[in-house]
Every structure is written in C-alpha cells, then in structure tokens.
Amino acid sequence: xxxxxxxxxxxxxxxxxxxxxxxxxxxxxWGVPVHDDRLLFENLILEGAxxxxxxxxVLRKREGYRRAFHDFDIERxxxxxxxxxxxxxxxxxxxxxxxxxxxxxxxxxxFLKIQREYGSFDAWLWGHLDGPPPVNRPKYFSDMGTTxxxxxxxxxTLKKRGMSFVGSTIIYAYxxxxxxTDDHLAGCWKA
Numbered sequence: 001x002x003x004x005x006x007x008x009x010x011x012x013x014x015x016x017x018x019x020x021x022x023x024x025x026x027x028x029x030w031g032v033p034v035h036d037d038r039l040l041f042e043n044l045i046l047e048g049a050x051x052x053x054x055x056x057x058v059l060r061k062r063e064g065y066r067r068a069f070h071d072f073d074i075e076r077x078x079x080x081x082x083x084x085x086x087x088x089x090x091x092x093x094x095x096x097x098x099x100x101x102x103x104x105x106x107x108x109x110x111f112l113k114i115q116r117e118y119g120s121f122d123a124w125l126w127g128h129l130d131g132p133p134p135v136n137r138p139k140y141f142s143d144m145g146t147t148x149x150x151x152x153x154x155x156x157t158l159k160k161r162g163m164s165f166v167g168s169t170i171i172y173a174y175x176x177x178x179x180x181t182d183d184h185l186a187g188c189w190k191a
Contacts, residue, residue: 001139001140001141001185002185002187003015003016004016005020005023006020007023009023009027009189010187010188010189011023011026011027011188011190012026012030012141012183012184012185012188012190013026013141014026014056015027019056021060022056022059025059026190027190029177030176030177031176031177031179031182031183031190032178032179033133033178033179034177034178034179035122035126036122037074037111037115037120037121037122038071038072038073038074039072039178040121040122040125040178041072041074041077041107041108041111041121042065042066043174043177044107044111044166045065045069045072045103045107046058046059046062046065047170047171047173047174047177048100048103048107048164048166048170049061049065049094049095049097049100049165050170050173051165051167051170053095057095058095061093061094061095063093064091064092064093064094065093065094067093068088068091068093068094069104074111074112074115075108075112077105077108078105078108078109078111078112079105080104080105085102085104085105088101089101099164099165100165103163103164103165106162106163106164107163107164107165107166109162110158110161110162110163111163113161114161125154125180128150128153128154128180129150129180133179133180133181133182134148134182135181136181136182136183137184137185137186137191138183138185139185139187140185141185144183144185145172145183146172146173147171147172148172148175148181150175150180151168151169151171151172151175152168154166154171154175155167155168155170155171156168158171
C-alpha cells in the first residue's frame with residue numbers, strides 16, 4: 001500500500017513530513033534506468049552500505065559518502081591507501097563499519113576489471129536482461145520480491161570477481177534502484 005506525501009502524491013515510500021528528501025529520491029531516482037558507470041558504482045556501494053540498516057539511513061549519509069570516496073571516482077577509490085580507509089572509520093558522515101569501508105576499494109578494483117573486459121560496467125550489467133526491465137506491481141511492500149534469478153546470477157558473478165556486500169538481496173535492491181526492475185507499488189503515481 002502506498003504512502004501519501006505532504007504534497008498529496010501516493011508513493012511507495014517517502015514524502016511524509018520530515019521525509020520529503022526520501023520522497024524526492026523515490027520520485028527522481030528510484031527505478032529510473034541508470035547507464036552511467038560512476039552512478040552505477042555509487043549505487044552499488046550505497047546498497048552494500050545498507051546491509052543491516054535502512055535505506056533511509058544510507059540516503060541521509062549519501063553526501064558524506066561522496067566526500068569520503070572522491071565523489072565515487074572509481075579509479076581514485078581503487079587507489080585508496082589503507083591509512084585513508086582506516087581514517088574513515090572515524091568519519092561520522094558515513095557508516096563506519098570497517099568491512100563496508102574497505103569494500104569500496106575492493107569493489108572498485110573488480111569494477112574496473114569488468115569495465116576493461118566489457119567496455120563498461122553498464123554493458124556487462126544490463127546485458128543480463130533479455131529485453132526491457134521486468135515490471136511488477138505488488139499491492140504491498142511486503143509482497144515485493146527480494147531476489148530474482150538475475151540478482152542471484154549477478155551476485156554470484158560479482159562475488160567470484162572479488163566483490164563484497166553484493167549478496168542477491170543487495171543486488172535485487174540495486175536493480176530496483178537503477179531501474180533494472182520496475183517494482184513501483186500499485187497505486188504509486190509512478191506506476
């Protein structure tokens with residue numbers, strides 16, 4: 001069931017008093033197809049940071065992540081030294097989990113290898129779809145899928161390539177965020 005924002009719009013999430021930023025994310029980004037490698041990397045890192053937390057928590061720290069990780073410049077993230085990563089464990093503007101912080105460098109290195117092999121991460125990632133993104137219209141958020149055969153495959157491949165915080169549930173949420181699946185609830189103004 002959708003929520004009604006302060007602007008009267010029915011959304012999957014966000015838009016209530018104090019959560020207008022969350023509604024803007026829903027309206028402008030969630031489910032919109034992304035084909036820019038830097039944005040794909042940013043979303044992948046942020047989805048991994050969410051593990052065990054709420055997306056709202058991560059979204060509130062997004063600007064802190066951009067500052068801490070060089071605006072998600074993939075090459076710069078791949079070259080971050082241990083000392084630089086360790087210092088981020090004291091940075092309150094991000095989630096200070098050591099494994100999540102170090103995963104940024106680890107994932108950047110694997111991301112760059114995929115770019116070199118396929119010309120872009122975008123080509124590799126979106127190549128998993130045989131056609132347009134699947135459209136689902138669950139009535140309730142609780143009815144929404146959390147994994148799929150495609151998220152299972154992408155997750156397994158990324159893990160083999162050395163990435164972490166890329167389990168199938170995280171990858172499915174990533175696919176939702178970047179528009180590889182359209183899961184807006186029935187009754188959402190974007191459905």
